[in-house]
Amino acid sequence: MTVGIVLVSHSRELAQGLADVAAQMAPSVTIAPAGGLEDGSIGTSFELITDAIGRADSGAGAILLYDLGSGYLTAETALEFLDPDQAERVVIVDAPFVLGAVSGAIAAQTGGDLRAVIAAALEARTANGPGGVRSADG
């Protein structure tokens, strides 16, 4: 049972594309994209996010990453409607969308618990090594 990842984006393609990228290094992790509205247009969908949380959380919890502010608002609202036990295991993480998803997915793939996956996503922005982000003046 691994920690899952929910990717909330305004665009179906953006969420799906990022899920594909992150899955390359995390084949056993459920990465659930929730992009766009049900009809494929731009927006964030309460229903799609709720469904994605249901798929990503197998009991070990899930982190939820989002692309823009209203994704956060819709995600937070979705958590409010979950059963309280599950809501405690699903954590919205304010991390860089792409780097956070990849780092978090790898942490989950290698057996990290929810706390470790959250930490990996948060630290993605400052991680060193190939793919890490350095400051503009560094």
Add this chain to the structure above:
Amino acid sequence: MSCDTAGTVAAIRAVAATVAAHKVELTHLDREIGDGDHGENLSRGFTAVLTKLDAGDPKNPGAVLKLVATTLISTVGGAAGPLFGTAFLRAATSVGDADTLDGAAVAAALTAARDGVVARGKAESGDKTMVDALTPAVTAAKTAADGGGGVGEVLAAAAEAAAAGAQATIPLQARKGRASYLGERSIGHLDPGATSTGYLLQALAVTATG
């Protein structure tokens, strides 16, 4: 004067009609400083609300407000969904199982709605958001209710204050939401969320007094 379940349903239908009437204008405002979908999104939400009202038979004013809340959250698709949805949800909780609402109950519900929007969106007064319409509306509603005003008077006071609050967003620089990315370029435009909030309260007020 008080408001029962049928009155609440009528008021929500009036809101849906107002949103439809102002759809193009709201989208236009949102195109100036946002992502250009506010009118479309709210209209889709309230069209779904009408369908749910036709199909269901909410048993009290609180149930009507809760139906509106869950429908908007599910169907609006932008930040307005969770924000207006939370507002109606908190209002529903505030009125509880009461069969009729008086002026004080409406003022309390409006306060709970504003508090919910602030908790959800983390916006403060002056950030150029719907809070800039809601907070003056709450203040005016409380004053009207404290003075013994009925539902119609409380909502009329709230609507007037909300409209003025919306107008007052024009010189503000946005500090929340999509418009905040524009920085100083957001100055000089009406905030779409504050504007729709004003229209919504106006529709409620007209129905309650009419």
